[in-house]
Amino acid sequence: MVPFLALLYGTIDEEVYVCQPPSFEDPQFPDKVYKVEKALYGLHQAPRAWYETLSTYLIENGFRRGTIDKTLFIKKDKGDILLVQVYVDDIIFGSTKKSLCDEFEGLMHKRFQMSSMGELTFFLGLQVQQKKDGIFISQDKYVADILKKFDFATVKTASTPMEPNKALIKDEEADSVDVHLYRSMIGSLMYLTASRPDIMFAVCACARFQVTPKMSHLHAVKRIFRYLKGQPKLGLWYPRDSPFDLEAFSDSDYAGASLDRKSTTGGCQFLGKRLISWQCKKQTIVANSTTEAEYVAAANCCGQVLWIQNQMLDYGFNFMNTKIFIDNESTICIVKNLVFHSKTKHIEIRHHFIRDCYEKKLIQVIKIHTDHNVADLLTKAFDVSRFNFLIASIGLLNL
Numbered sequence: 001m002v003p004f005l006a007l008l009y010g011t012i013d014e015e016v017y018v019c020q021p022p023s024f025e026d027p028q029f030p031d032k033v034y035k036v037e038k039a040l041y042g043l044h045q046a047p048r049a050w051y052e053t054l055s056t057y058l059i060e061n062g063f064r065r066g067t068i069d070k071t072l073f074i075k076k077d078k079g080d081i082l083l084v085q086v087y088v089d090d091i092i093f094g095s096t097k098k099s100l101c102d103e104f105e106g107l108m109h110k111r112f113q114m115s116s117m118g119e120l121t122f123f124l125g126l127q128v129q130q131k132k133d134g135i136f137i138s139q140d141k142y143v144a145d146i147l148k149k150f151d152f153a154t155v156k157t158a159s160t161p162m163e164p165n166k167a168l169i170k171d172e173e174a175d176s177v178d179v180h181l182y183r184s185m186i187g188s189l190m191y192l193t194a195s196r197p198d199i200m201f202a203v204c205a206c207a208r209f210q211v212t213p214k215m216s217h218l219h220a221v222k223r224i225f226r227y228l229k230g231q232p233k234l235g236l237w238y239p240r241d242s243p244f245d246l247e248a249f250s251d252s253d254y255a256g257a258s259l260d261r262k263s264t265t266g267g268c269q270f271l272g273k274r275l276i277s278w279q280c281k282k283q284t285i286v287a288n289s290t291t292e293a294e295y296v297a298a299a300n301c302c303g304q305v306l307w308i309q310n311q312m313l314d315y316g317f318n319f320m321n322t323k324i325f326i327d328n329e330s331t332i333c334i335v336k337n338l339v340f341h342s343k344t345k346h347i348e349i350r351h352h353f354i355r356d357c358y359e360k361k362l363i364q365v366i367k368i369h370t371d372h373n374v375a376d377l378l379t380k381a382f383d384v385s386r387f388n389f390l391i392a393s394i395g396l397l398n399l
Helices: 046-060 098-111 140-149 179-192 197-207 215-230 290-315 329-336 349-359 374-378 384-393
Strands: 072-077 080-087 090-095 126-131 134-138 234-239 246-252 264-271 274-282 322-326 363-367 396-398
Touching: 046 072, 046 080, 072 098, 072 290, 080 098, 090 098, 140 179, 140 215, 179 197, 179 215, 197 215, 197 264, 197 274, 197 374, 197 384, 234 274, 246 290, 246 374, 264 290, 264 374, 274 290, 274 374, 290 322, 290 329, 290 349, 290 363, 329 349, 329 363, 349 363, 374 384, 384 396
Parallel strands: 246 322, 322 363
Antiparallel strands: 072 080, 080 090, 126 134, 134 234, 234 396, 246 264, 264 274
């Protein structure tokens, strides 16, 4: 459901004045300005004023605000729950009981002029297909748009988004390319990673060269587009009948960034077989060993797990003692052995909080073979067989 002219409902507390709009000047007071009492589109205060108006109204009508996500509003009725998620002037809501949705829709119509869009099929660029056996989220319309925008509609396809065993380098002697075009392509691809973890590593690797992009970097970006041309409809499948337990996978390469020899953290979190979160980020430190790089990645993954645990408490689920799968035995030993510090004292203190989480039994760390660590997808490029295995393992499908 989408509020119509939602931002106009907010009340401005500060003193804000605007000039008289062209062709609507008061002939008697042409030099006067208007004092704003309600929010207007374009004012910095407008989104916050609208949120304050909406949240106050919902709380007055029996909702409570989420503990972690302040844009989430929850209302429970015996064994049923109604969830309302707000994004600026867009609202999506759902419930375990249809009558609660109908009541909420009526409640909003009483106070605001609203337009109801029916069952969720499209939200913030994401296409949502709700089926009897699950939900499929994709961005194939957006893929078609950017392929057309950058003239890749008729190119040959690539089997993977990035060529394996060929790291991008600074390549100072190569020809420079149009900076604005390169950044525009990267920006378009970054938005696509919201539903396409298969291109996450390749896009992040190319994004590191936005200051002075060279021809080799542009070729790497073009390969991502050629891969999308061959796989435009891939999306995330969330099956209805699947275990509902939280688990995470953590991984890291070692000194893979050619510019500064830093490592890349990869992590992904699942609810059963449903991928709900993923990360690919260059580490802030230069790791002295594979173990150190893996340990930093595990700490990053642990932080994401803690956030999800607290988020899920608002939904009524307790996911303490979450399993984090790691493919490095030494990293697991460091996490478990609280006095194992002689070779890790140089690691920044902020990374050691994972030990505290393990001691409090908020998480557990489990060894997994590298071949089955799906977070590997977010740390390096692969050949086509390994790549296809990993994207199938995380639930990326063609429907």
